[in-house]
Amino acid sequence: xxxxxxxxxxxxxxxxxxxxxxxxxxxxxxxxxxxxxxxxxxxxxxxxxxxxxxxxxxxxxxxxxxxxxxxxxxxxxxxxxxxxxxxxxxxxxxxxxxxxxxxxxxxxxxxxxxxxxxxxxxxxxxxxxxxxxxxxxxxxxxxxxxxxxxxxxxxxxxxxxxxxxxxxxxxxxxxxxxxxxxxxxxxxxxxxxxxxxxxxxxxxxxxxxxxxxxxxxxxxxxxxxxxxxxxxxxxxxxxxxxxxxxxxxxxxxxxxxxxxxxxxxxxxxxxxxxxxxxxxxxxxxxxxxxxxxxxxxxxxxxxxxxxxxxxxxxxxxxxxxxxxxxxxxxxxxxxxxxxxxxx
Amino acid sequence: xxxxxxxxxxxxxxxxxxxxxxxxxxxxxxxxxxxxxxxxxxxxxxxxxxxxxxxxxxxxxxxxxxxxxxxxxxxxxxxxxxxxxxxxxxxxxxxxxxxxxxxxxxxxxxxxxxxxxxxxxxxxxxxxxxxxxxxxxxxxxxxxxxxx
Amino acid sequence: xxxxxxxxxxxxxxxxxxxxxxxxxxxxxxxxxxxxxxxxxxxxxxxxxxxxxxxxxxxxxxxxxxxxxxxxxxxxxxxxxxxxxxxxxxxxxxxxxxxxxxxxxxxxxxxxxxxxxxxxxxxxxxxxxxxxxxxxxxxxxxxxxxxxxxxxxxxxxxxxxxxxxxxxxxxxxxxxxxxxxxxxxxxxxxxxxxxxxxxxxxxxxxxxxxxxxxxxxxxxxxxxxxxxxxxxxxxxxxxxxxxxxxxxxxxxxxxxxxxxxxxxxxxxxxxxxxxxxxxxxxxxxxxxxxxxxxxxxxxxxxxxxxxxxxxxxxxxxxxxxxxxxxxxxxxxxxxxxxxxxxxxxx
Numbered sequence: 001x002x003x004x005x006x007x008x009x010x011x012x013x014x015x016x017x018x019x020x021x022x023x024x025x026x027x028x029x030x031x032x033x034x035x036x037x038x039x040x041x042x043x044x045x046x047x048x049x050x051x052x053x054x055x056x057x058x059x060x061x062x063x064x065x066x067x068x069x070x071x072x073x074x075x076x077x078x079x080x081x082x083x084x085x086x087x088x089x090x091x092x093x094x095x096x097x098x099x100x101x102x103x104x105x106x107x108x109x110x111x112x113x114x115x116x117x118x119x120x121x122x123x124x125x126x127x128x129x130x131x132x133x134x135x136x137x138x139x140x141x142x143x144x145x146x147x148x149x150x151x152x153x154x155x156x157x158x159x160x161x162x163x164x165x166x167x168x169x170x171x172x173x174x175x176x177x178x179x180x181x182x183x184x185x186x187x188x189x190x191x192x193x194x195x196x197x198x199x200x201x202x203x204x205x206x207x208x209x210x211x212x213x214x215x216x217x218x219x220x221x222x223x224x225x226x227x228x229x230x231x232x233x234x235x236x237x238x239x240x241x242x243x244x245x246x247x248x249x250x251x252x253x254x255x256x257x258x259x260x261x262x263x264x265x266x267x268x269x270x271x272x273x274x275x276x277x278x279x280x281x282x283x284x285x286x287x288x289x290x291x292x293x294x295x296x297x298x299x300x301x302x303x304x305x306x307x308x309x310x311x312x313x314x315x316x317x318x319x320x321x322x323x324x325x326x327x328x329x330x331x332x333x334x335x336x337x338x339x340x341x342x343x
Numbered sequence: 344x345x346x347x348x349x350x351x352x353x354x355x356x357x358x359x360x361x362x363x364x365x366x367x368x369x370x371x372x373x374x375x376x377x378x379x380x381x382x383x384x385x386x387x388x389x390x391x392x393x394x395x396x397x398x399x400x401x402x403x404x405x406x407x408x409x410x411x412x413x414x415x416x417x418x419x420x421x422x423x424x425x426x427x428x429x430x431x432x433x434x435x436x437x438x439x440x441x442x443x444x445x446x447x448x449x450x451x452x453x454x455x456x457x458x459x460x461x462x463x464x465x466x467x468x469x470x471x472x473x474x475x476x477x478x479x480x481x482x483x484x485x486x487x488x489x490x491x
Numbered sequence: 492x493x494x495x496x497x498x499x500x501x502x503x504x505x506x507x508x509x510x511x512x513x514x515x516x517x518x519x520x521x522x523x524x525x526x527x528x529x530x531x532x533x534x535x536x537x538x539x540x541x542x543x544x545x546x547x548x549x550x551x552x553x554x555x556x557x558x559x560x561x562x563x564x565x566x567x568x569x570x571x572x573x574x575x576x577x578x579x580x581x582x583x584x585x586x587x588x589x590x591x592x593x594x595x596x597x598x599x600x601x602x603x604x605x606x607x608x609x610x611x612x613x614x615x616x617x618x619x620x621x622x623x624x625x626x627x628x629x630x631x632x633x634x635x636x637x638x639x640x641x642x643x644x645x646x647x648x649x650x651x652x653x654x655x656x657x658x659x660x661x662x663x664x665x666x667x668x669x670x671x672x673x674x675x676x677x678x679x680x681x682x683x684x685x686x687x688x689x690x691x692x693x694x695x696x697x698x699x700x701x702x703x704x705x706x707x708x709x710x711x712x713x714x715x716x717x718x719x720x721x722x723x724x725x726x727x728x729x730x731x732x733x734x735x736x737x738x739x740x741x742x743x744x745x746x747x748x749x750x751x752x753x754x755x756x757x758x759x760x761x762x763x764x765x766x767x768x769x770x771x772x773x774x775x776x777x778x779x780x781x782x783x784x785x786x787x788x789x790x791x792x793x794x795x796x797x798x799x800x801x802x803x804x805x806x807x808x809x810x811x812x813x814x815x816x817x818x819x820x821x822x823x824x825x826x827x828x829x830x831x832x833x834x835x836x837x
Contacts, residue, residue, distance in 0.1 A: 027622060029791065030614045030615070030622075031614075031622065031790075047622060048624070051791060052791075061713065061714075061759045062758045062759060062760065132642050133642070134622075134623070134641075134642070135641060136523075136624065137522065137523075235527070237552065237717070238720050239715050239717035239720035240714070240716055241715050241717050241788070244715045244790075255758075257758065261750045269756075271757045271758055272713075274715070279733055324523075325522065325624065327522060328721055328788035330520035330521070330523065330528070334521070335521045335522075400769075400773040401731065401754050401766075401770055404765075404766050404769055404770060405754055408763075408766050421833065428827065431827035431829075432824065432825070432827055434832075434833065435823070435824060435827050435831055436773075438805070438809065438835065439776050439824075442801065442805050443769060443773060443801065444769075445698075446690075446701065446798070447701060447702065447705040447798075448698050448699065448700070448704070458836055470837055473837075486702055487762060487765055488762060489756075489763065490760060490761070490762060
């Protein structure tokens with residue numbers, strides 16, 4: 001389904017989704033991030049890209065698995081499967097959209113993760129094509145994506161200046177459009193031509209090149225023991241910015257949070273974890289197989305451009321560029337891949 | 344008395360105080376209050392520590408995190424420290440903790456310090472009673488308490 | 492104006508004569524318009540050094556890293572390290588020396604005065620550009636920052652005062668006091684804002700508003716720990732909020748595991764993040780030299796510097812203590828005076 005939506009009617013459509021929780025980018029604290037939209041009038045799609053990725057809607061930073069307590073000396077477990085309201089997220093950039101099928105694969109491969117899917121199945125992603133790259137570090141086209149890629153999105157919107165072209169990509173997306181059907185107009189031939197022109201222009205903007213991805217995977221495989229990694233991680237501070245902001249990083253940790261030690265009451269909780277933290281691979285014995293920052297950088301890069309490819313036939317990177325832009329010390333995954341490729 | 348339901352609510356709220364008491368003075372002071380049969384509020388959970396100077400700011404944050412309505416730290420009067428200067432170091436450190444807690448907007452009445460010697464059972468009872476009354480007015484501490 | 496050629500020449504000289512094993516400085520990176528840290532090994536690399544208001548990092552962090560590497564190395568290279576340091580960075584080195592983290596002869600401080608400017612705050616710049624990226628940021632020599640906006644190529648000049656980091660606006664010592672050489676004119680205060688201005692402003696609002704603000708910030712924290720990772724003073728081998736040293740043996744019972752001390756859970760909850768940030772602030776009391784790195788690196792822009800400057804303000808006003816000013820002085824929390832405030836105690 002393809003429709004035209006004027007800038008003013010966007011509010012009407014959002015208001016028609018009143019039985020859902022609607023989120024959209026908002027500029028607060030000097031940063032764009034997803035925030036709850038209470039009314040259509042609050043929506044602002046002039047954003048660049050959000051600092052946090054859309055993964056958090058299906059894979060929140062904290063997920064309670066179950067509660068536990070001791071009753072008459074016997075442990076009792078109470079499952080706590082999330083049951084969220086249908087959620088619609090506006091303004092998802094195509095790179096983030098492409099991240100979701102990659103996360104879906106992970107949480108569905110050998111074991112269907114009920115917590116992830118309880119949220120994911122209620123989630124409708126409304127994408128917004130990028131008419132031009134937001135930052136010099138965008139590289140979606142270098143990893144098989146595009147500024148108007150539909151993969152992973154339920155709806156793709158394209159900004160045509162005074163109006164949006166809105167395309168329902170999945171059944172879920174079409175349904176969300178149906179709910180605001182009065183807001184939409186038919187697509188004219190002129191509109192269609194303009195969308196194609198805008199998309200073509202968006203693809204023509206120069207992005208950071210990456211070269212042949214198969215060759216990169218091969219180069220990474222061969223440089224496992226290379227001293228390059230330590231050199232490239234020389235200024236790494238070992239924080240979690242690159243992975244926490246990444247639309248595809250999905251590693252987690254599971255902890256028991258004891259509320260009352262006397263009654264043994266508590267929760268088992270999943271939280272995001274991060275391969276750059278020293279305790280990520282810490283063994284009980286005290287030995288850490290990835291004890292230095294070089295091996296941790298290698299792990300992050302290898303996972304995205306080699307291991308994930310081996311397992312799932314695609315890169316675990318969609319070129320959003322957050323890890324480059326937000327790195328406090330300028331570690332640049334493209335420069336890293338270039339150097340590994342040249343070695 | 345115009346709002347009976349509210350009055351009941353206030354009456355049922357019993358503030359919980361975590362009291363870190365120096366073993367050389369305030370802890371003995373609280374014992375003295377007990378053996379002297381001084382009536383005072385039973386809302387403080389005493390934790391005996393070797394010296395007020397040994398209080399880590401983490402104890403205070405942790406107590407608030409686990410739901411304490413108030414935290415009291417009580418040590419020896421200036422000049423009386425068993426370890427010569429522990430209470431002076433505590434005074435400086437805890438002044439900063441107090442300022443920091445106020446800065447982030449925790450109600451300033453919730454963190455308190457006192458000097459109570461082993462002979463001051465009456466003062467100890469007064470300090471606790473006063474604290475409990477102030478906390479009753481404030482109500483439960485929810486700002487730093489973990490939402491678990 | 493600081494002539495960057497002089498810094499390059501000096502750094503090259505140190506490396507040539509073998510007086511240092513490496514020089515820590517800034518270079519242009521591929522990731523952004525801001526400079527990135529670099530470690531020079533060869534004198535010929537010195538040409539890549541840059542100096543401008545995009546040199547944000549406090550490189551003293553890498554002195555700490557070097558010291559840690561030496562500690563685990565079987566053949567440690569104990570030659571001194573050269574470091575390009577701004578006024579605030581030199582105070583960081585001062586605190587590390589005061590705490591005996593390394594010795595004065597282990598470091599050659601190439602001081603650079605920030606003169607009339609300082610460094611740009613990426614957060615303020617982002618607010619000006621509403622999230623868009625700058626592809627080039629330069630100081631126009633007078634009182635403006637030239638910014639090329641990525642995408643449309645527009646150039647704007649923003650008054651320096653509006654995008655300089657708060658710490659620079661409030662700076663009292665723009666020239667490195669601890670140094671082996673200083674480039675640029677000696678400038679003390681810049682006179683933009685009074686010291687501790689931002690913290691004083693934050694203090695002015697009501698208690699409820701203060702909590703509303705901090706609850707909002709603690710709630711947004713991702714617990715990426717970038718603030719801790721970037722801080723030269725956060726050098727503990729293991730942080731108190733990570734409980735990895737809990738020893739589990741065959742005999743450790745489930746109760747012992749469940750009851751082990753965890754000051755702060757891993758969940759990025761408001762309450763847990765509050766414990767983390769407040770603990771960090773207290774652990775930096777009298778040690779924070781206001782390089783503003785914690786605030787700069789925060790991906791969600793939590794104004795972390797306020798917590799630290801609030802405590803430094805108290806240290807200065809109540810205890811006449813300034814972190815990093817005198818490497819011989821006793822540290823703030825290991826000293827006291829009879830006239831310290833006592834009236835808050837019952």
